[in-house]
Amino acid sequence: xxxxxxxxxxxxxxxxxxxxxxxxxxxxxxxxxxxxxxxxxxxxxxxxxxxxxxxxxxxxxxxxxxxxxxxxxxxxxxxxxxxxxxxxxxxxxxxxxxxxxxxxxxxxxxxxxxxxxxxxxxxxxxxxxxxxxxxxxxxxxxxxxxxxxxxxxxxxxxxxxxxxxxxxxxxxxxxxxxxxxxxxxxxxxxxxxxxxxxxxxxxxxxxxxxxxxxxxxxxxxxxxxxxxxxxxxxxxxxxxxxxxxxxxxxxxxxxxxxxxxxxxxxxxxxxxxxxxxxxxxxxxxxxxxxxxxxxxxxxxxxxxxxxxxxxxxxxxxxxxxxxxxxxxxxxxxxxxxxxxxxxxxxxxxxxxxxxxxxxxxxxxxxxxxxxxxxxxxxxxxxxxxxxxxxxxxxxxxxxxxxxxxxxxxxxxx
Numbered sequence: 001x002x003x004x005x006x007x008x009x010x011x012x013x014x015x016x017x018x019x020x021x022x023x024x025x026x027x028x029x030x031x032x033x034x035x036x037x038x039x040x041x042x043x044x045x046x047x048x049x050x051x052x053x054x055x056x057x058x059x060x061x062x063x064x065x066x067x068x069x070x071x072x073x074x075x076x077x078x079x080x081x082x083x084x085x086x087x088x089x090x091x092x093x094x095x096x097x098x099x100x101x102x103x104x105x106x107x108x109x110x111x112x113x114x115x116x117x118x119x120x121x122x123x124x125x126x127x128x129x130x131x132x133x134x135x136x137x138x139x140x141x142x143x144x145x146x147x148x149x150x151x152x153x154x155x156x157x158x159x160x161x162x163x164x165x166x167x168x169x170x171x172x173x174x175x176x177x178x179x180x181x182x183x184x185x186x187x188x189x190x191x192x193x194x195x196x197x198x199x200x201x202x203x204x205x206x207x208x209x210x211x212x213x214x215x216x217x218x219x220x221x222x223x224x225x226x227x228x229x230x231x232x233x234x235x236x237x238x239x240x241x242x243x244x245x246x247x248x249x250x251x252x253x254x255x256x257x258x259x260x261x262x263x264x265x266x267x268x269x270x271x272x273x274x275x276x277x278x279x280x281x282x283x284x285x286x287x288x289x290x291x292x293x294x295x296x297x298x299x300x301x302x303x304x305x306x307x308x309x310x311x312x313x314x315x316x317x318x319x320x321x322x323x324x325x326x327x328x329x330x331x332x333x334x335x336x337x338x339x340x341x342x343x344x345x346x347x348x349x350x351x352x353x354x355x356x357x358x359x360x361x362x363x364x365x366x367x368x369x370x371x372x373x374x375x376x377x378x379x380x381x382x383x384x385x386x387x388x389x390x391x392x393x394x395x396x397x398x399x400x401x402x403x404x405x406x407x408x409x410x411x412x413x
Contacts, residue, residue: 027258030233041163048214051152060176070099080115107197111151118150183210221247333386334403346374
């Protein structure tokens with residue numbers, strides 16, 4: 001599960017960290033998915049080399065599925081060898097292992113390694129791989145994200161926000177713990193050269209795992225850092241800082257404040273942590289027929305939407321059932337109330353339900369027929385309470401149905 005953001009003013013007052021102009025951040029508890037603090041979490045930014053986290057996500061998935069091994073050799077094309085620095089200085093026609101490509105990305109942030117790996121996973125096509133990256137992002141609930149290349153080199157249509165990056169980082173940490181060490185490697189040897197990790201958080205913050213840094217002139221200085229303390233795993237995302245010293249210093253303060261918190265502040269926002277099988281099994285192959293529409297430039301992407309007409313609640317609430325349904329009094333059931341075109345509208349509904357003490361209201365981002373929607377889910381209910389929720393007088397006129405345990409991903413209507 002994932003979390004929505006608390007207000008910037010409240011976040012700044014909670015953690016005692018100055019709000020630097022133009023800097024966005026999110027600090028998230030990885031286990032619970034709770035947002036501990038945020039500022040500008042839904043402001044669209046250029047991702048720079050944070051893009052490589054999605055390239056790594058798709059590589060880790062291919063490794064997990066057996067389509068790759070760490071020793072698989074991938075060819076280096078002329079295009080991959082010719083990208084801008086940072087680079088491993090790969091040569092056209094040579095081959096490198098998947099392990100070398102991954103370590104080149106996590107240490108040096110090598111654009112040539114990322115491009116070669118993206119070309120390999122995209123069956124020779126960067127465009128196909130970029131569509132796969134965007135499709136995976138949307139499947140994970142990263143609804144403000146679009147990718148155009150595997151490296152993060154500048155492209156006006158390649159955008160993220162801090163919250164979306166936190167979703168991705170959390171997914172990687174939870175789904176592929178066996179590869180966490182690759183983010184914390186201080187150096188590795190490539191063709192007789194020692195390649196040092198450029199992440200300034202490594203060795204300077206206790207319990208740090210690393211994850212990624214990135215810089216371009218437009219994106220400015222960006223850091224994603226995971227760290228463990230007293231059994232808690234947090235991830236922080238910081239975008240558009242004004243310098244490396246500011247980025248690293250602020251990240252340390254944000255994580256300190258997160259570890260000092262009781263992990264309770266913030267609203268819950270569930271994202272699709274479990275990727276639907278059609279996407280997870282073969283993200284690259286599945287994207288050509290259902291590629292998302294081209295994304296407009298950053299300046300033009302924001303549009304106003306109107307609330308769709310409500311659908312009457314059925315007399316007998318619909319139930320999406322899991323294969324192994326949990327019966328009885330277990331509090332693992334969910335009532336889904338309403339579907340909205342805008343995040344703000346859904347969040348307002350969640351707040352109303354929370355104020356009315358209907359339960360733990362979470363906003364969930366979903367894709368339905370290639371369209372972004374937001375739904376509100378009341379979680380932690382017993383089956384009887386979930387059914388009773390959908391027939392309450394104050395919820396009449398809203399689409400409502402009951403979701404059985406472990407079936408949240410299937411509950412899209």
